[in-house]
Amino acid sequence: MNQNIMTVRLEEISDLRFGYYTKPKEKGEIAYLQAKNFDEVGNSKQDLDNFLDPDPKNRLHLLNEGDILLIGKGNKNSAWVYKNEFGPAIASSIFFVIRPNQKKVLPEYLTIIFNTIQTQTYFQALGAGSSIPSIRKSELEAFTFILPPLALQEKIVGIKRLQNKELQLCKIIIAEKEKRNSAVINKLINEEIK
CATH class of the missing domain: 1.20.5 (Single alpha-helices involved in coiled-coils or other helix-helix interfaces)
Known part of the structure; x- marks a missing residue:
């Protein structure tokens, strides 16, 4: 194997946190992203209909360019990369928000890894046995992948x-x-x- 290619744990190259739980409104300055806003491969698919007004509590959860949203609950754990052109946004609590160290890993590369059939199968196995399959934060942090x-x-x-x-x-x-x-x-x- 190439010496520059290594296997890493997700927690070694990124910070992870849960999305923000709150009750959204029909209008506001900040988009409140939910799973329904993305298709099966993690692409943005519909107009936004949930919003928040800025306040000191939710400002801490504003997404940054390159943050990855990974659906942590349900039967499909798609991932999507947030871009600033989307506008101010906060991820709902169905998502893990993964902030990769972009000096080591490209957010788009990591999203490709998350959306592969092999990784999706792995994530589903983690949540097996639950009425609503979900990934634990510690399991996601321990996720290993090849980092070229x-x-x-x-x-x-x-x-x-x-x-x-x-x-x-x-x-x-x-x-x-x-x-x-x-x-x-x-x-x-x-x-x-x-």
């Missing part, structure tokens, strides 16, 4: 971005084919009726 040099992490992230673009294009192509096929079928049916 930053240059290799960047290549892996680049490949994943290309894969995501390809998947989006495939979805668009499939939707267009479905529209075209439906139009042809409708035309044939209408011609047959005449």
